[in-house]
Amino acid sequence: MSDKILMKGNEAIAEAAIIAGCRHYFGYPITPQTEIAAYMAKKMPKIGGCFLQAESEIAAINMVYGVSSAGKRVMTSSSSPGVSLKGEGLSYLAGSDLPALIVNVQRGGPGLGGIQPSQSDYFQSTRGGGHGDYHMIVLAPASVQEMADLTVKGFELADTYRMTSMILADGTMGQMMEPVSLDFDVKPEIEKPWATTGTKMAREHNIVNSLSLVPEELEEFNFKRYDRYKVIEENETMFEEYMTEDADIVLAAFGIAARVSKNAVDEARKMGIKAGLIRPITLWPFPKAPFKAAAEHCKAFISVELSMGQMIEDVKLASECRRPVYLCNRAGGMIPDPKQVLDSIIKVNGGNN
Amino acid sequence: MNYKRLTILCGHYGSGKTNIAVNMAFDLRMQRERVAVADLDIVNPYFRSKDSLKDFEERGIRLICSDFASSNVDLPSMPADLYSITDDRGLSVILDIGGDDRGALALGRLKELIMEENDYEMLMVINRFRPLTPDAESTVEVMREIEYACGIPFSGIINNSNLAEETTAEDVLDSMKYAEEVSALSHLPVVLTTVKESLYDELKDKIHPLMGMTLQKKPI
Numbered sequence: 302m303s304d305k306i307l308m309k310g311n312e313a314i315a316e317a318a319i320i321a322g323c324r325h326y327f328g329y330p331i332t333p334q335t336e337i338a339a340y341m342a343k344k345m346p347k348i349g350g351c352f353l354q355a356e357s358e359i360a361a362i363n364m365v366y367g368v369s370s371a372g373k374r375v376m377t378s379s380s381s382p383g384v385s386l387k388g389e390g391l392s393y394l395a396g397s398d399l400p401a402l403i404v405n406v407q408r409g410g411p412g413l414g415g416i417q418p419s420q421s422d423y424f425q426s427t428r429g430g431g432h433g434d435y436h437m438i439v440l441a442p443a444s445v446q447e448m449a450d451l452t453v454k455g456f457e458l459a460d461t462y463r464m465t466s467m468i469l470a471d472g473t474m475g476q477m478m479e480p481v482s483l484d485f486d487v488k489p490e491i492e493k494p495w496a497t498t499g500t501k502m503a504r505e506h507n508i509v510n511s512l513s514l515v516p517e518e519l520e521e522f523n524f525k526r527y528d529r530y531k532v533i534e535e536n537e538t539m540f541e542e543y544m545t546e547d548a549d550i551v552l553a554a555f556g557i558a559a560r561v562s563k564n565a566v567d568e569a570r571k572m573g574i575k576a577g578l579i580r581p582i583t584l585w586p587f588p589k590a591p592f593k594a595a596a597e598h599c600k601a602f603i604s605v606e607l608s609m610g611q612m613i614e615d616v617k618l619a620s621e622c623r624r625p626v627y628l629c630n631r632a633g634g635m636i637p638d639p640k641q642v643l644d645s646i647i648k649v650n651g652g653n654n
Numbered sequence: 655m656n657y658k659r660l661t662i663l664c665g666h667y668g669s670g671k672t673n674i675a676v677n678m679a680f681d682l683r684m685q686r687e688r689v690a691v692a693d694l695d696i697v698n699p700y701f702r703s704k705d706s707l708k709d710f711e712e713r714g715i716r717l718i719c720s721d722f723a724s725s726n727v728d729l730p731s732m733p734a735d736l737y738s739i740t741d742d743r744g745l746s747v748i749l750d751i752g753g754d755d756r757g758a759l760a761l762g763r764l765k766e767l768i769m770e771e772n773d774y775e776m777l778m779v780i781n782r783f784r785p786l787t788p789d790a791e792s793t794v795e796v797m798r799e800i801e802y803a804c805g806i807p808f809s810g811i812i813n814n815s816n817l818a819e820e821t822t823a824e825d826v827l828d829s830m831k832y833a834e835e836v837s838a839l840s841h842l843p844v845v846l847t848t849v850k851e852s853l854y855d856e857l858k859d860k861i862h863p864l865m866g867m868t869l870q871k872k873p874i
Contacts, residue, residue: 480817
């Protein structure tokens with residue numbers, strides 16, 4: 302019998318987190334990610350873990366701060382409006398160099414918006430989310446299997462670099478069901494000598510804090526943090542390329558938009574148009590190299606997004622504006638269909654086909 | 655299949671209730687004139703019977719469903735014509751009860767009327783490939799939670815073990831042992847096994863009774 306199980310994207314995140322050793326979940330329900338909390342509520346008490354429905358998103362993110370300070374793997378999840386509420390906590394986590402996993406299953410915005418899928422929190426996620434100079438590692442799954450895989454990866458990266466990893470999914474990824482294999486090789490958790498685990502009168506106090514009263518010192522913290530970001534940009538960038546080697550028209554898309562785009566690339570190829578796709582898996586660090594390389598031979602880029610055009614700015618920066626970059630999009634909870642993307646490819650290619 | 659007036663489908667979310675409800679309604683409509691599907695999910699706003707509204711209308715099947723299902727309005731609400739399920743005894747109804755035990759609370763509202771009339775089947779849809787019901791013990795635990803919430807005891811089991819498009823005939827055959835274990839532990843019969851249409855011919859001589867199902871269209 303198949304060793305796979307049939308999971309919703311939200312469930313895959315929850316189960317993968319448990320497999321990765323996460324025993325602390327704090328959250329507040331919001332569609333379309335509520336199944337993560339529901340799964341944790343059912344499972345955590347059975348394995349000696351802690352599920353706690355906080356009184357608000359703000360409380361939940363500060364509980365994450367507390368557990369992370371104590372050196373344990375911890376996560377929270379929400380959807381767009383709820384992640385905005387967590388913004389202050391995200392900044393404090395960054396200022397204190399604390400690892401954590403944050404999940405954002407995006408819905409249409411701004412404001413309370415709607416419950417249909419969206420990718421319009423790209424700016425918020427890749428530029429930090431809260432105040433101050435910082436980044437999060439932002440991972441963009443495009444299948445239920447990747448929801449699980451990137452959750453495990455997210456915990457490992459967070460611990461390695463002492464920072465927040467975010468799973469940036471959209472409502473479709475959270476709600477869709479696909480067969481998943483949960484056969485992971487989880488690396489042993491690394492030592493956290495900085496954690497506030499009690500001195501046992503044998504060492505100096507560890508202090509976890511984001512307050513710096515001396516500006517020279519605060520500047521030094523920022524410099525060091527950005528040195529670390531440079532290492533991450535060099536070593537941890539992930540992307541998938543699909544038929545880009547000879548492509549004239551190169552699409553850029555992540556998550557559900559990448560699945561739609563892949564179909565459109567296949568259709569375009571059938572018509573004789575050389576189309577290809579670059580799918581960033583890490584949105585921060587953004588995979589600049591494949592765009593720079595594609596700009597050598599392609600005629601144009603098309604950024605396919607469930608937003609008014611946010612990643613398009615990174616595509617322009619990564620390709621150093623050497624080719625025109627067009628936008629093919631839907632917003633507010635709508636999803637572009639393969640035909641819309643194909644029409645966009647045909648138009649950009651010159652409309653000859 | 656022989657239907658009672660009311661066929662109530664319950665189960666863990668994602669077990670396949672809605673898909674079975676839709677296919678059962680098509681089947682039942684071949685046997686009876688006045689057929690309805692009642693979608694009483696008060697938890698999940700997505701993947702509702704309402705997604706098949708066009709198919710129902712073409713076949714003359716009535717849909718009893720909250721106005722807010724499959725809409726952007728994320729409101730737990732009951733259909734305005736809820737009581738036609740129990741009041742209109744000339745109507746044969748497939749009840750799609752989503753949302754686990756919390757969802758089954760909504761069904762409890764009709765419990766007394768349903769049990770008094772006593773022309774119903776209360777069926778538990780099970781899928782061995784779902785993460786929280788991989789074995790008989792966990793599945794029966796979910797059954798008990800649903801019964802506790804709605805107050806109506808189950809009368810049978812539908813084995814819908816599947817891995818969506820990837821399901822093989824072997825997966826279904828292997829799942830029969832699991833279904834029998836659930837049956838033994840709950841003292842209830844497996845009344846039906848459901849498979850995607852493409853597996854029906856391969857399995858029809860091996861599993862009885864078996865229903866082949868067309869998959870409900872996804873909204874995208």
